[in-house]
Amino acid sequence: MVFIPVMEISGKIMTLIEDAEKELIIVSPYVDIKNWDKLKRCLKNAIERKVEITFYVRENVKQDLEPIRQLNVKIVFVKDLHAKIYLNDTYGIVSSQNLYQYSDINSIDFAYSTEIDKERNQLVKLIDKYLKNSKFIGENILETKTEVEKELLSDVMIENEEMKKNIFPLNEIDLEKIKEWFQEKFPEIKINSSKQYVYCKSLFPFGDVMFREGFEIRFFFNVENNDRFIKIIQGLNFENNNYRYEKILATKKSQSPVLLFIPQEVTDVQKLVFDYVFMAKTILDKTRNIKIQNMFY
Incomplete structure (x- = not known):
């Protein structure tokens, strides 16, 4: 030394x-x-x-x-x-x-x-x-202990009882399919998974994506213009999707925003995976020309 x-x-x-x-x-x-x-x-x-x-x-x-x-x-x-x-x-x-x-x-x-x-x-x-x-x-929890994982899995509350009934339960095989497809379509990103979720780190330049109850966008805390990205993404109708999606926007003062798309009446996991890949590509296409504004310099 x-x-x-x-x-x-x-x-x-x-x-x-x-x-x-x-x-x-x-x-x-x-x-x-x-x-x-x-x-x-x-x-x-x-x-x-x-x-x-x-x-x-x-x-x-x-x-x-x-x-x-x-x-x-x-x-x-x-x-x-x-x-x-x-x-x-x-x-x-x-x-x-x-x-x-x-x-x-x-x-x-x-x-x-x-x-x-x-x-x-x-x-x-x-x-x-x-x-x-x-x-x-x-904010980017990729390798968690039990208690921290529990906290992560409960931080977006789904309060609509009818919506809860329609959530499609993903098993380990389903999650593995999602992981494989996203690794193939987006080889540049880091993907981690557990028995309960798949986590795509920095799938978007403004946030990560988690798959569990649905397509969950976790916006980075340090991005100043998150509101603009949220507005654009909420305005997308994903007309070519196989399923309809309910949207939830969760915001907490001390945490970054989370935008969740919950698929309704799912019957075919492969079609759901097609939807998720299409949604990711659509969001990337619609936001690629927006400059990221950071909150620190």
């Missing part, structure tokens, strides 16, 4: 973020980037490059995590976390510095950067062994 001069640590961490191509892991017990515009721009750039970002932070600590929640990244809470590690696809930094703007300005910290793959892999093994099984929350 190579020593990083004290006054260059924050700059090196931001360079590491800028160098990330596929994955970025930030282990920092305390996080404060609310007014750290330069660092937020680095994270925003990484998101636009489709980098998968995970934050590991300390559990049961009062701190403002809303700025990183707005980035729509994965957040993992770790009990008694004290380590600070910054890791991208090719190298890592071990430091005494939290991702905390006050530390950048006032604290005296030390840091080392890895030089070879063996050193980086040692950090990966430490994270895998001590951190990956911790409590996980976030």
Whole structure:
């Protein structure tokens, strides 16, 4: 490992973020980037490059995590976390510095950067062994524990009793069909699934899609013009669909909007899959020329 001069640590961490191509892991017990515009721009750039970002932070600590929640990244809470590690696809930094703007300005910290793959892999093994099984929350929930999965599966309430009667129950085989078709038609996106749902990460530039009760669009929290996308999508009638769809728009102050299309009187799963693929392609076609406006800069 190579020593990083004290006054260059924050700059090196931001360079590491800028160098990330596929994955970025930030282990920092305390996080404060609310007014750290330069660092937020680095994270925003990484998101636009489709980098998968995970934050590991300390559990049961009062701190403002809303700025990183707005980035729509994965957040993992770790009990008694004290380590600070910054890791991208090719190298890592071990430091005494939290991702905390006050530390950048006032604290005296030390840091080392890895030089070879063996050193980086040692950090990966430490994270895998001590951190990956911790409590996980976030807007993009792809690998969940039981309680978090329950929360995810209950956050869009279907109150219309008649609509509940018409929901077609998808089994594991049905969900696997949906996953296979979307992997084939949209090979560039990441797809995760469980016995209860299929989750397509960043199917749209403004949101993810989940399939369970229906076609569920989960808009990114950091997109300022979500209302425009919602209005356009709600206006689509999908005339070529095999089935009719009821629409539900769920909005919570602390969460991103969710737009749910619930298929009615389904009798053939293959026809339902055709509908879902057609709907995804139609939405992409109707929104492809709209510029995404982010809420942070």
